[in-house]
Amino acid sequence: MGGPSSSPSSSPPPPPPPLPPPPPPVPAPGTGIPSAGVYFDPYAVCREKGHEPKKSFGILGIIAAIVFFPIGLLCCFLDRWTVCRRCGATLAKGWH
Numbered sequence: 001m002g003g004p005s006s007s008p009s010s011s012p013p014p015p016p017p018p019l020p021p022p023p024p025p026v027p028a029p030g031t032g033i034p035s036a037g038v039y040f041d042p043y044a045v046c047r048e049k050g051h052e053p054k055k056s057f058g059i060l061g062i063i064a065a066i067v068f069f070p071i072g073l074l075c076c077f078l079d080r081w082t083v084c085r086r087c088g089a090t091l092a093k094g095w096h
Contacts, residue, residue, distance in 0.1 A: 043087050051084040053091055 046052075061079025065072040082092040 043089075046084060046087045046089070051089065051091060052086055053082050054085045055080060055082050057081075 057076055058079035058081065061076035064075035064079075068075065080093075081090065083090050
């Protein structure tokens, strides 16, 4: 017919060239430790530098403070949480 004829004696296409090796890991700035740049362990940072506390009030404490003012303020302070901004660990609950 009208198209190119493929004969059984034709050779297969050549294999693709090999991929270049990946670049070596680059040290993180100021640490000298190689970093892949994909994984970040916030617990390790908190172990070295300490936690960054963030205080927040629970929704039930806020509602109680509004509905049962002024006694509800005590409920609001009892429904307070302190968590770490980096790792999210609960540092303290309630009155502290």
